[in-house]
Amino acid sequence: MRMSAFFLPTLKETPTEAQIVSHRLMLRAGMIRQTSAGIYSWLPLGWRVLRRIEQIVREEQDAAGAQEVLMPTIQSADLWRESGRYDDYGKEMLRITDRHEREMLYGPTNEEMITDIFRTFVKSYRQLPLNLYHIQWKFRDEIRPRFGVMRGREFLMKDAYSFDIDAAGAKRSYQAMFLAYLRTFARMGLKAIPMRADTGPIGGDLSHEFIILAETGESGVFCDKQWLDLDVLAEAPNHGDDLQAFFDRFTSIYAATDEKHDADDPSTPKDLVSARGIEVGHIFYFGTKYSKPMNAAVAGPDGEPVLVEMGSYGIGVSRLVAAIIEASHDENGIIWPDAVAPFKVGLINLKPGDAETDRVCGDLYAGLGASGVDVLYDDRDERPGVKFADMDLIGLPWHLVVGPRGLKNGTVELKRRATGAREELSVEAALAKLIA
């Protein structure tokens, strides 16, 4: 993509309405635009990141054996009356009356709807286990939306729902999602720590929050120092293996939010790290909490009806965009982890109009594109300082800088955004390195 044609409305000033760094940087980098309180449009740069994150979430759900569906945003109030949650939910639920005066709502979550789909179609234990997920916009009418997409009203969430014939099966489903979540966040370059959590309005028996470490995070966190060195992707077993040992190990290393942490408890480890974090996922095992009132039963091996054991598993997809920025930025802007970067390479032409510089930039742009590398080519007629500042702000992992002075010596400069490390390379070597 050529920057001269790219719709990237970066801001020079820091927006005063934004209280946290990710909100400020998303506005300054032209990623989002608020359209109503707590409701945002995603501009091209922001949309690219959102899609990358969504795709990693999807791949790990698929790898765990979950199947993707898509439920609608608008639900009937009747379904929520069956579970008893219609009245419980309060003003956070956006309630709607349609033209026929039917009571509807904008779904804040989908336990009721998926349970209705399940009970309609699944009749036998032989069709279990089953895990269905979707990635869909939700609405929660927060009284005071703030912090940008971190706590918006309309937000994108991945929610999965597992169905099993018994508690042992449900525990396996829970462990598979536990593994998928650790893998998902690790692939995004995040250090995510599962913490035993209260189940809240979802209800149930067992629950973990996944909190990623970020210096500017919303909550205080205490954890065993071991967490900092754990390599989830190296240790993770395969789906299909028995996950019990993995689950036991990763739930036994100490971690607690500051509300739950007790320094005087003898089980608290000595090697303790105090940090800050952001919740990005939450998983629940809640047995028959929904299957019972909604009568979601299947025929068991003996032909008798059995209420299914359920769990639900959420990831805040749009929230993750902000959470990643909280975890990865510096005073100059965003530092995207490679896996979620909107473009891999920012190509900077230091002197548009200089024939040789234009030619080399054109060749690099074409060569990288032909190899499937996403490049944002800054071909604008702007001063180098403006280009460097914008490129740092939007945080692409690699900056490839091409100018007449370097080209006289046959070199271009390659900078790694995360470390600031720079090297002078021949055009061919730079190309080879970025394609590799």
Place this chain on the structure above:
Amino acid sequence: MRMSAFFLPTLKETPTEAQIVSHRLMLRAGMIRQTSAGIYSWLPLGWRVLRRIEQIVREEQDAAGAQEVLMPTIQSADLWRESGRYDDYGKEMLRITDRHEREMLYGPTNEEMITDIFRTFVKSYRQLPLNLYHIQWKFRDEIRPRFGVMRGREFLMKDAYSFDIDAAGAKRSYQAMFLAYLRTFARMGLKAIPMRADTGPIGGDLSHEFIILAETGESGVFCDKQWLDLDVLAEAPNHGDDLQAFFDRFTSIYAATDEKHDADDPSTPKDLVSARGIEVGHIFYFGTKYSKPMNAAVAGPDGEPVLVEMGSYGIGVSRLVAAIIEASHDENGIIWPDAVAPFKVGLINLKPGDAETDRVCGDLYAGLGASGVDVLYDDRDERPGVKFADMDLIGLPWHLVVGPRGLKNGTVELKRRATGAREELSVEAALAKLIA
């Protein structure tokens, strides 16, 4: 995907509530489930098709130079008051009041919101032309929703919006979308015919509907016989070329809906075909209809403000799923065009439990998967007749049938769903053919 684990709730009986063939087949094939009047959940098979269609739409929008964004579903009523459409829209607009008693609505379209984004960020003619699109769920509170996803209330639409400094630029933007639309539908295996249309509530000066031919289509259509032989993909120029000649040619060949057709008009061609069709896209050039009331102006070359010339361009993405079925089915079920098929190959194991049949099926499943071919493997313990019927119903393009009798001769059977043509092939030859 193994069918024994795939959530594919096919129905044996024809649902009585469905009046048109696509609705019946989508229900029977386990693609969708109605959750409220005119509101549907997409089950895994339907979701796969919806995503394929969405991806083709996206690729052709990108190729035409449009840039993807994502606007929210919930909009502020104030924006619609600026354009004057808040009162005009009537009861089809789903109106919502939030917890602070602010008037909101579920967007039926996005002219106002995109114009607001544009006027906030774009200040100079040098930033034009600009075309922004998104693929997002919309809501229209139809008084009598019917025909399944063909006329649902919550539906997925691609809508693009172009901004130009003058009418000549706007015409070029219109022509680029005209070309993109013809390419989009042709890639899906559809014969789409652009027809001069009224502009309706969107307003404006120039408009075309794109109608695909389908025997069971909703509207009568008359067109020049030439249309049947036109090969859009062969004739299409490149984006960036002057599109005037292409546009002139494709708008000059006679086509009209039955309301507009006049058999006595001397311009009506002799070689006329009477057919039926379904509207799947609609494009509009409407000049300053929105930029004027909303004051979306940029500085022109002389520094004076100029109201931008706009167009909007819609494709009914969820509607296309049904429209394709209307255009491509037989008495046994759906016939998916290759480009949108949920899986390319249906692999049928005629005798699960037979060691050699299981082994060959397992090898084929693994071999096709390793080559990136999407396969649905019917490994269920069901009679062959049930498997053949289900596979015809869900309409995968290729059926690969493996049983002990064929294997004795070293062969498997490959059937093309669209034609019914069958051939006996060695396992290797079948694999090679499907991978090619």
